[in-house]
Amino acid sequence: MAEAQNIPAGSTTAGSIAVAAESTVATRMSAPPSFDVADFPVPHGREEEWRFTPLARLRGLHDGTAVASGEGVKVEVEAPEGVTVETVGRDDERLGKAGTPVDRVAAQAYSSFEKASVVTVAKETVLTEPIRISVHGQGGVAFGHQVIELGAFAEAVVVLDHTGDAVLAANVDYVLGDGAKLTVVSVQDWDGKAVHVAQHNALVGRDASFKSVVVTFGGDVVRLHPRVRYAAPGGEAELFGLYFTDAGQHQEHRLLVDHNTPHCKSNVAYKGALQGQDAHAVWIGDVLIQAAAEGTDTYELNRNLVLTDGARVDSVPNLEIETGEIAGAGHASATGRFDDEQLFYLMARGIPETEARRLVVRGFFAELVQQIGLPDVQERLLAKIEAELEASV
Amino acid sequence: MATLEIHDLHVSVEAENGPREILKGVDLTIKQGETHAVMGPNGSGKSTLAYSLAGHPKYTVTGGTVTLDGEDVLEMSVDERARAGVFLAMQYPVEVPGVSVSNFLRTSATAVRGEAPKLRTWVKEVKSAMEQLQMDPAFAERNVNEGFSGGEKKRHEILQLELLKPKIAILDETDSGLDVDALRIVSEGVNRVRGTGEVGTLLITHYTRILRYIKPDFVHVFANGRIAESGGAELADVLENEGYDKYVKGGASA
Ligand SMILES: Nc1ncnc2c1ncn2[C@@H]1O[C@H](COP(=O)(O)OP(=O)(O)O)[C@@H](O)[C@H]1O
Numbered sequence A: 001m002a003e004a005q006n007i008p009a010g011s012t013t014a015g016s017i018a019v020a021a022e023s024t025v026a027t028r029m030s031a032p033p034s035f036d037v038a039d040f041p042v043p044h045g046r047e048e049e050w051r052f053t054p055l056a057r058l059r060g061l062h063d064g065t066a067v068a069s070g071e072g073v074k075v076e077v078e079a080p081e082g083v084t085v086e087t088v089g090r091d092d093e094r095l096g097k098a099g100t101p102v103d104r105v106a107a108q109a110y111s112s113f114e115k116a117s118v119v120t121v122a123k124e125t126v127l128t129e130p131i132r133i134s135v136h137g138q139g140g141v142a143f144g145h146q147v148i149e150l151g152a153f154a155e156a157v158v159v160l161d162h163t164g165d166a167v168l169a170a171n172v173d174y175v176l177g178d179g180a181k182l183t184v185v186s187v188q189d190w191d192g193k194a195v196h197v198a199q200h201n202a203l204v205g206r207d208a209s210f211k212s213v214v215v216t217f218g219g220d221v222v223r224l225h226p227r228v229r230y231a232a233p234g235g236e237a238e239l240f241g242l243y244f245t246d247a248g249q250h251q252e253h254r255l256l257v258d259h260n261t262p263h264c265k266s267n268v269a270y271k272g273a274l275q276g277q278d279a280h281a282v283w284i285g286d287v288l289i290q291a292a293a294e295g296t297d298t299y300e301l302n303r304n305l306v307l308t309d310g311a312r313v314d315s316v317p318n319l320e321i322e323t324g325e326i327a328g329a330g331h332a333s334a335t336g337r338f339d340d341e342q343l344f345y346l347m348a349r350g351i352p353e354t355e356a357r358r359l360v361v362r363g364f365f366a367e368l369v370q371q372i373g374l375p376d377v378q379e380r381l382l383a384k385i386e387a388e389l390e391a392s393v
Numbered sequence B: 001m002a003t004l005e006i007h008d009l010h011v012s013v014e015a016e017n018g019p020r021e022i023l024k025g026v027d028l029t030i031k032q033g034e035t036h037a038v039m040g041p042n043g044s045g046k047s048t049l050a051y052s053l054a055g056h057p058k059y060t061v062t063g064g065t066v067t068l069d070g071e072d073v074l075e076m077s078v079d080e081r082a083r084a085g086v087f088l089a090m091q092y093p094v095e096v097p098g099v100s101v102s103n104f105l106r107t108s109a110t111a112v113r114g115e116a117p118k119l120r121t122w123v124k125e126v127k128s129a130m131e132q133l134q135m136d137p138a139f140a141e142r143n144v145n146e147g148f149s150g151g152e153k154k155r156h157e158i159l160q161l162e163l164l165k166p167k168i169a170i171l172d173e174t175d176s177g178l179d180v181d182a183l184r185i186v187s188e189g190v191n192r193v194r195g196t197g198e199v200g201t202l203l204i205t206h207y208t209r210i211l212r213y214i215k216p217d218f219v220h221v222f223a224n225g226r227i228a229e230s231g232g233a234e235l236a237d238v239l240e241n242e243g244y245d246k247y248v249k250g251g252a253s254a
């Protein structure tokens, strides 16, 4: 069972490795996946998938009272040559192929969006420049859908940037053809009032590699569901995440890697720093190794660094294994405090308190940042971390 | 000439059953160039004195004064004290995960010196200081104190002493847990700093062993939260032969 505790009461990590005949990941949800919002009851907050989320701050995304307004978000796609960008209607058959909404807000988004963007990279096209998708909040309510599809052996980097102020519910599909390589960096750099709830579904083709980098800094409430499935054997997924949760912010990342196919790999590493009163980070890492998924190799990690009193972390890694024939499976979760002794040691060497915190936070994130492998993104991240620290200490 | 003056210092810690007074009126004056050995049995309050001077938040000063060249040290924050020239080599140095030694050293040198040291001379300076302390260069890339052996931690403390060049160096049981080789290497480091004549040293120790390498000008016996007796280097020999018994309340006389 997961446990929620207040720092500094102790570790806020709960986790389990279950060897089960049947997945409990699915049965823990209050309704089966569906594209139709009517298939989900309005959550009251005690459901497994909602119990950490402040429903009252979702501005009606969960109960049908949020209605799309004219100035929701402005989406701009900047794509290099070789990329097709289309705006399509609800009936386009390329939508929804990577995954089905698993909760009411995702289903609400799917039931409510009017136009979707479909970005296609033709087979064997190798891009040297990233595709940049900017989602800029204009202060209103919006429901979105985006599809990024790579043909066989295509290679691309997508930077999905969320800024401004909005109440946004969205689904994003990543469809990777055989042997394709896709890196997606999703940056949640919202203004302070924004609410963002989204499900990101990746469907990884045979021998394809998917790398997701999720970076969450801003917003009032951000709740993301990065999910991965494999269309065929040989696929690889790396899911990296970084969050910096400030006073009053709720940042929730709920991951699922569904090893439904043999000989696929996954590696999950999320790290977060928290500071300030009522900063709340939630990390749920579900990894499911189905009976058919022989030869699976998976590892997931979540680490949290709590910089001040009053912040709270709920970290729940959950590994379910339905076959004994795996290459490797593991998980780790830890929440540590930047403690007074460390602070004293650094300050006793003349280092001012803010600088001391900065040193420790930078060190905490450094290894993960290096794994991103995109220098300009890495630099922006480090700069952002500095700014976060400067703004609030 | 830098002078640290401790006058009638009283310090308490928060214990289970309320505040407990550990330092009960310490008087001590340390001048630049001098070396004072403070010797005493375990639990007499030596580390409390060291931490209180450095400003550790666990210790509450309930009375007395500490000044550095007339400036009120007790008013300063921990980092201000360090920048003013007070250095504490800790008995139990703290691990700081994620922060490399090289980054740490440069950040603290920048803070203490008031400007970033020039990169080229800095690299040389660190390299030669590490060589003299017989530290492997690979050490610089490790995280501060993480997984260090006892001896490595103490060398790392003295490395900082050499690089930060304080006015007042407080060495809290730097000798404890060191084998003879390490003790010699660490003592030589302290002596290099003392040799400049620009540091006043407060050498806290339980044993006389380190005094064979570092010759004190003054020896103070610390017992029950205050200085029980002061003398010259010869007092160490008396302690060597007779132990602390006669200073400990209720202890059998030697
Ligand atoms: N946090 C604390 N709570 C209660 N007693 C403490 C605390 N810290 C130190 N002491 C006590 O203060 C006394 C002096 O400790 P210390 O300064 O470490 O002595 P020394 O360094 O001479 O061995 C000891 O009796 C020790 O138990």
Ligand SMILES: [Mg+2]
Binding pocket: B046, B047, B048, B091, B172, B173
């Ligand atoms: Mg001690």
